[in-house]
Amino acid sequence: MIDETIEEASPAKIEAWARLLRSSATVLEQVEIKLKAAGFPPLAWYDVLLELRRAEGGRLRPVEVEKRTLLAQYNVSRLIDRLASAGFVEKRKSPEDGRGVVVALTAKGSSLLEDMWPVYKSAIQSEFGCHLSEDEAAEIFRLLGKFLPGEQAGYRQDIENK
Amino acid sequence: MIDETIEEASPAKIEAWARLLRSSATVLEQVEIKLKAAGFPPLAWYDVLLELRRAEGGRLRPVEVEKRTLLAQYNVSRLIDRLASAGFVEKRKSPEDGRGVVVALTAKGSSLLEDMWPVYKSAIQSEFGCHLSEDEAAEIFRLLGKFLPGEQAGYRQDIENK
DNA sequence: TCAAGATTGATGCACTTGCATTGAAATTGC
DNA sequence: GCAATTTCAATGCAAGTGCATCAATCTTGA
Numbered sequence: 501m502i503d504e505t506i507e508e509a510s511p512a513k514i515e516a517w518a519r520l521l522r523s524s525a526t527v528l529e530q531v532e533i534k535l536k537a538a539g540f541p542p543l544a545w546y547d548v549l550l551e552l553r554r555a556e557g558g559r560l561r562p563v564e565v566e567k568r569t570l571l572a573q574y575n576v577s578r579l580i581d582r583l584a585s586a587g588f589v590e591k592r593k594s595p596e597d598g599r600g601v602v603v604a605l606t607a608k609g610s611s612l613l614e615d616m617w618p619v620y621k622s623a624i625q626s627e628f629g630c631h632l633s634e635d636e637a638a639e640i641f642r643l644l645g646k647f648l649p650g651e652q653a654g655y656r657q658d659i660e661n662k
Numbered sequence: 663m664i665d666e667t668i669e670e671a672s673p674a675k676i677e678a679w680a681r682l683l684r685s686s687a688t689v690l691e692q693v694e695i696k697l698k699a700a701g702f703p704p705l706a707w708y709d710v711l712l713e714l715r716r717a718e719g720g721r722l723r724p725v726e727v728e729k730r731t732l733l734a735q736y737n738v739s740r741l742i743d744r745l746a747s748a749g750f751v752e753k754r755k756s757p758e759d760g761r762g763v764v765v766a767l768t769a770k771g772s773s774l775l776e777d778m779w780p781v782y783k784s785a786i787q788s789e790f791g792c793h794l795s796e797d798e799a800a801e802i803f804r805l806l807g808k809f810l811p812g813e814q815a816g817y818r819q820d821i822e823n824k
Numbered sequence: 825t826c827a828a829g830a831t832t833g834a835t836g837c838a839c840t841t842g843c844a845t846t847g848a849a850a851t852t853g854c
Numbered sequence: 855g856c857a858a859t860t861t862c863a864a865t866g867c868a869a870g871t872g873c874a875t876c877a878a879t880c881t882t883g884a
Binding site: 506523526631 | 678
């Protein structure tokens, strides 16, 4: 007889899952609170601006922002509108693609990134980093990489400001 | 001279932080998609019902739900209303506290938990568990416990259905 | 005892998100 | 070369969330 058993999540895995939900939500919430307390917009704004700064020429198509941030298409569209209203990005028509838009980081957007980073970094430390040794941080990085599609074990993504 | 240096988040910790955000959002999103595809309500509904089932007598005050779930007070209030409208819980006046409400799991709510669990469990396995060995799951559990206030290293929380 | 303060839960309002759809332009396949 | 399909971005609508506030009740302390 062929064993057609489908593997079930073990108790240890279920516990780990529950803890991932709890701890990530808790820590993220605290970081968001600190950003807001310092008068800054939500992390999602930072993420989008950061992707723009990383990008060639400080500009991206919305569809590229979508791929890089996990935001849904309609949320990208509206977040970009809000960023543009606030002066942090500029929307231009794409020269090559008549359907498209190009979103460009402005000087003001660049300043926001720089201003937010110290606060953000300190929140990361106080809510997350201070609980970990260097080895533990590396281990978390390694383990969580397993859930990201197409990530090699050694790949490291840089979110630093400078 | 006294060293008043405030510890900064190291690059490894920042990488780990970024990965925590990405991976937890990715995995959670996929699990939510599977629940929805099976015609079930969001995970938050499951969480609240589960807390009720765990509680003495299958009932809790909303303020207790709030503490156990990380939901904000006003969201608990409204989620409970939705759960009550759908027949999964019952709201009663608290006999001891005139301000208060007692939320009780109904038979229908209990059934929902039972019906959702196989789908939820399989989603946990396919999006999360299948990427991990038993040891890795235990290690994630241990490491993420460091961010939860008042958790001892060995404490384990049970989200199983049966 | 009783006034001051704290806790519980709900809600009006503005904003954000999710869903479905649209219109426009690019790409594909014949 | 052109119709069918796909991709890109926006948006109307419904639902959910965050914030501030409220009314009711409970607790505290003089």
